[in-house]
Amino acid sequence: MNRPGGSAVYFDGMSNKRRAVTLGFADTMEINEDGQxxxxxxxxxxxxADSPxxxxxxxxxxxxxxxxxxxxxxxxxxxxxxxxxxLDEDLPGRRGVAAIVGWSLAATASIIAVVLFGVPLAADRLTPLVPExxxxxxxxxxEGQVKMLFGGKVCDHAAGQQAFAKLVNAIRESAGLDPSVQSGxxxxxxxxxxxLPGGKVYLFDGLLAKAENADEIAGVLAHELGHLRNRDSLRGLIHDGGTSFLIGLLLGDVTGSGALIFTSRTLVTASYSRDAEQxxxxxxIDAMHRLGRPAQPMGELMFRVTGKEGDSGLSIVSSHPLTEDRLARMSREDRPASGPPLLxxxxxxxxxxxxxxxxxx
Structure with missing residues (x-):
């Protein structure tokens, strides 16, 4: 039996015509207009559907x-x-909300997994494939951005340059590194x-001011040369630059976003993975031992800096975490000096x- 209903407004979806209709409730809901x-x-x-x-x-x-x-x-x-x-089957009710929350959590977990495992894995796999x-x-x-950021002042006192070159070359030769390594x-x-990528190492005068002997600076330089040997700077750039850097790599763009990401990341946070630091x-440590010099002074310098400059965002503490543990390691593996002073x-x-x-x- 058809039971008459009240009035309603109907839009047939084919035109924008607004129809005043009546409803009939029987085996189906009938939408009627003027008896039709x-x-x-x-x-x-x-x-x-959504409604006011x-x-x-x-x-x-x-x-x-x-x-x-x-x-x-x-x-x-x-x-x-x-x-x-x-009526409410397709609305985000309790089950719908639960599904949305579940999918959101799954998506978040996937993103975290990619960041923690996928990106580092991609960086490790891609780094050896990047042409030198x-x-x-x-x-x-x-390098150009670094010099511009710090006023372009490269210290060039002749006697100091000769001493610095002597120190760098001694470490480089003991480690068997290519003579094309540049430093300043x-x-x-x-x-x-x-x-920096491509065989460049820079030392800030502020670190020299904190150092008490040549072995301390030599150890730090050897540490940075270790990053060069392992191409950690490039690996970090691929990791931190992500898609932007990879697109630049494919297009040969080294003056755009990739380089900017590298400079800001290196100078502001300068963080490597724990494995890279170790x-x-x-x-x-091996380089200093081959030179017959102790490795502990490097740890002492880093600890001295972090103890006094721990709140400085651009100090060596930013790129060298867990200084106490590393000083303890260098103390354990230290050997007495068996070679001549480096300077x-x-x-x-x-x-x-x-x-x-x-x-x-």
């Missing part, structure tokens, strides 16, 4: 996707709701040292004054 049935919706196919307060807006799975029926009569709405057991010529070009761009001292009070430490007292004084425009003799 415009549509018949099965109750199982009727779904609730005070209006029940409905759609039908078998009707036009844009077809809508709007009810404002509470009695008619209650009658219809009582017949539509699946490209890495050198990248290092040149980063920048005039800035920041106590730090870092490696490997660079091992490289430095004479005069050379050490010249190196300490490399950034002084009027060094004392």
């Amino acid at each position: 049935t415009l549509a018949a919706w099965a109750y199982a196919d009727i779904r609730r 307060v005070g209006t029940l807006r409905l759609s039908c799975l078998t009707a036009s996707p844009l077809a809508r029926l709007e009810l404002r009569d509470p009695a008619v709405a209650a009658e219809l709701v009582s017949r539509c057991a699946r 010529a490209f890495e050198r070009r990248l290092g040149e761009v980063a 001292v920048l005039s800035t009070p920041i106590p730090n040292a870092f490696a 490997n660079a430490d091992s490289f430095a 004479t007292p005069e050379e050490w004084r010249a190196l300490k004054s490399i950034c002084d425009p009027n060094p004392r003799p």
